[in-house]
Amino acid sequence: MPKGKKKEKPKDCDTKVLIVFYSHTGSTKVMAKKIAREICADILEIKPAKEVTKSGLKFLWGGAQAVMKKEPELKPLKKDPEDYDVIIIATPVWASNMTPPVRTFLNKHMARKKKVALIAKADGNAGKTIPSMKELLVKCKIIATLELVGNYADKKADFELDIEDFVGTVQEKV
Ligand SMILES: Cc1cc2nc3c(=O)[nH]c(=O)nc-3n(C[C@H](O)[C@H](O)[C@H](O)COP(=O)(O)O)c2cc1C
Numbered sequence: 234m235p236k237g238k239k240k241e242k243p244k245d246c247d248t249k250v251l252i253v254f255y256s257h258t259g260s261t262k263v264m265a266k267k268i269a270r271e272i273c274a275d276i277l278e279i280k281p282a283k284e285v286t287k288s289g290l291k292f293l294w295g296g297a298q299a300v301m302k303k304e305p306e307l308k309p310l311k312k313d314p315e316d317y318d319v320i321i322i323a324t325p326v327w328a329s330n331m332t333p334p335v336r337t338f339l340n341k342h343m344a345r346k347k348k349v350a351l352i353a354k355a356d357g358n359a360g361k362t363i364p365s366m367k368e369l370l371v372k373c374k375i376i377a378t379l380e381l382v383g384n385y386a387d388k389k390a391d392f393e394l395d396i397e398d399f400v401g402t403v404q405e406k407v
Contacts, residue, residue: 250274250407251314254323254352255334257285257295261354264381264396265323268352271400274321277312281305281334299327304337314342319376319407322366323352329360339369350377350403357382376406 252269255278256262262278269276283305285295314320320343324335343349349370353362359380367375379399385392
């Protein structure tokens with residue numbers, strides 16, 4: 234479908250779609266909620282049992298955790314991914330990769346075959362985030378991917394078009 238072409242609204246909200254996201258400073262959360270509204274999806278925020286510091290040290294500590302492919306323990310999930318046929322997973326980009334809580338989620342909760350769509354939210358470059366996520370989802374069918382690079386307020390028009398395309402692709406393949 235051509236970029237930016239309007240898609241029909243979902244006919245109903247009965248589809249079993251879940252958007253799972255981690256967000257440290259809130260921007261991925263805003264995007265995940267927006268997409269959830271457009272797709273009529275349920276939403277699940279994952280949080281590590283011990284959150285990374287909000288101070289400037291987060292770049293050093295969080296980046297190192299991402300590079301070392303750490304898998305921190307998560308707080309109990311408030312929804313069961315097993316109840317859903319389609320899962321959209323959104324992560325901020327840390328050190329050109331997925332965040333550690335998302336790595337935990339992919340390895341612990343995505344072992345069964347499902348349709349999956351992936352979102353990476355970055356400031357400058359999503360790096361190998363989407364390819365790395367795909368590597369952990371060998372049993373799943375990847376139906377769509379989306380890289381949101383930059384600040385939503387600055388790039389609103391571009392983001393809206395890309396999100397619209399992503400939503401349309403997911404709706405076609407659900
Ligand atoms: C530890 C850390 C590492 C990051 N590494 C990258 C990076 O490699 N590339 C990039 O474009 N942005 C990087 N960022 C910026 C975040 O991906 C970006 O601000 C994202 O929108 C944050 O999402 P959130 O607000 O949902 O936490 C990094 C941020 C942190 C905290």
